[in-house]
Every structure is written in structure tokens, then in C-alpha cells.
Amino acid sequence: MKSTFITIQYDGFPVVFAKRLTDLAASFHSEDIRIIWESKNIISDAKSILGIMALEVAKGTVLKLTVEGPQEEEAERSLAALFIIQDF
Numbered sequence: 001m002k003s004t005f006i007t008i009q010y011d012g013f014p015v016v017f018a019k020r021l022t023d024l025a026a027s028f029h030s031e032d033i034r035i036i037w038e039s040k041n042i043i044s045d046a047k048s049i050l051g052i053m054a055l056e057v058a059k060g061t062v063l064k065l066t067v068e069g070p071q072e073e074e075a076e077r078s079l080a081a082l083f084i085i086q087d088f
Contacts, residue, residue, distance in 0.1 A: 001068040002076040006083045008061040018052045021082060031069035033079065038064055046079065 013021070025033045025046035033046035037055060039062075044051035046065070057063065065083075067076040 001066055002072045003067075004065045004076055004080045006063050006065055006080065008057045008059060008063065008083075011059050012056060013052055015053070017082075018049050021052060021079070022047055022049045024078060024082060025075070028067075028069065028071050028075040031067055031071055031075045033068075033075060034066045036064040036066060037061065 025031070035044045035046050035052065035055065036042070037044075037057070042055065044055055046052065055063075065076065065079055067079070069075070
């Protein structure tokens with residue numbers, strides 16, 4: 001399992017970003033991909049747009065991205081990069 005901590009740079013997840021995130025996560029068919037908000041004990045499936053939008057994160061929130069499966073290295077790297085780019 002691969003894990004990465006991500007600090008959110010904006011308030012909430014814009015719908016366009018959430019769609020890109022879930023589409024990218026879904027492209028890794030066999031991966032178990034979770035977004036975890038440890039301080040609130042919330043786990044969301046990164047392939048679910050409703051789950052992502054329901055997180056209601058604020059700027060500065062630290063989330064944990066976990067990926068488990070045969071392509072976990074590539075999936076973790078691709079998804080973490082999406083948070084860094086923030087081009088929406």
C-alpha cells in the first residue's frame with residue numbers, strides 16, 4: 001500500500017476538480033483508492049464524486065491518499081500530482 005499526505009490549497013473541492021480526480025482514480029481499475037481525513041475519521045472512495053464532494057475540506061486541511069493494488073505506484077503518483085497542479 002502507498003500513502004501520501006496532501007495539504008489542501010483551497011476551500012472545498014470544485015466540481016471540475018472532483019470530476020478529474022474521480023475519473024483518474026477510476027482509470028486504475030483494480031486499485032483500492034481512498035482519501036482519508038484522519039482528524040475527523042472520515043474515509044472516502046476516490047472513485048466516488050459524491051464521496052469526494054461530501055468531504056467539505058477547507059484550505060490547510062491535511063488528507064491522506066492511500067492506494068493499494070498492482071498499479072499503486074503509478075496511481076499514487078498520478079493522483080498526488082493532480083492535487084499539486086490545481087489547474088481547474
